[in-house]
Amino acid sequence: MRQTPSGGAGNGAAADPGLMSIGAVLNVLREEFPEVTISKIRFLESEGLIEPQRTPSGYRKFSAGDVERLGQVLRMQRDHYLPLKVIRGHLEAVERGDALPLPVLSRQGDGDVPEPVPEAPTAARIGRSRLLTAAGVDERTLAEWESYGLLAPVEDGVYDAEAVTVAGLLTELGRFGIEPRHLRAMKAAADREAGLVDQVVAPLKRHRNPQTRAHAEARTKELVALTVKLHAALVRTALGVRLP
Structure with missing residues (x-):
């Protein structure tokens, strides 16, 4: 796991001119990754891919290294379709000084040309x-x-x-x-959630880069998994039920 740089939340992070807000990071990343969102950056943080500093008020502040690391993660997702677990393991190995090649899920024969998407x-x-x-x-x-x-x-x-x-x-x-008649509201909610997911991935589907368009399916699955977890958590919260 990466170590948060010195000078964290309680040591004047907000005053460091070298740190960036999440909005500024989003603007930088969108030059190469037009589909990236603030929610995506927060999700990568929750998965342990980055550890931005925090101001005393709790705002995220990103270093140049954080932005570079985000670019690496997004690039490996987009170009190599690697799951986050594999990406995390690769980056941690590199930071330990282990000279590891980038994991490859599939290649064409013995050559160096990846299989077409x-x-x-x-x-x-x-x-x-x-x-x-x-x-x-x-x-x-x-x-x-x-x-x-x-x-x-x-x-x-x-x-x-x-x-x-x-x-x-x-x-x-x-x-x-x-009975089925009791589940109409659930079906309507599912349709709305599906519409929300489709709205998020629509820019990927329309992108000129064919690899980015193909990545829309992986992004859809990721969002579906998150919405299902959120829906289940909200139901449990509403009922006051905690599952083991």
């Missing part, structure tokens, strides 16, 4: 009869779920494979007396 794969599909069998329900139940918008075919008689997971959860909730 593949197009986003088509999501797996499942037919209606297979969905009924996998979920253990009949046509009437599936039709009821569809009438409330909880499940919908992507084309005639064909569903996204995630429909199996949704069907299983609907069945489990039904055992507690929670």
Whole structure:
């Protein structure tokens, strides 16, 4: 783990002219990474990739080294599609003085040219009869779920494979007396969350760089994971429930 530079939150960090606010850092990074956001910078901090100093009032202050490190992290995500855990381990090894090559997930043969970035794969599909069998329900139940918008075919008689997971959860909730009509608000909330995620990744999808466009899928998965965690935490907080 990186050590926070000397002169931290209680030692006049705000007065150091060499330190930058998070907004200033965002402006610097956006020259190379137009899709980066303040939320992304805060997320990388929460994952231990950077440790900015703090002013006595709690504001983040970034050194030139912090900004350089952020650029390295974002570059490895964008150009090499490395997960944060791998990136963190690589940077920590470099800081220890270990001369390690950058991890590579896939290469083309024995040469030095990376494989072309593949197009986003088509999501797996499942037919209606297979969905009924996998979920253990009949046509009437599936039709009821569809009438409330909880499940919908992507084309005639064909569903996204995630429909199996949704069907299983609907069945489990039904055992507690929670009926499809009770879940309309949850579906509406999920649609709004999906719209928010799509709004964030839309600039990536429109970017001229094909690697940046391909990176939109990884960014979408990252945001989905965060929204699911937040949703679960908010429900637990509202109910006053703490899970082990």
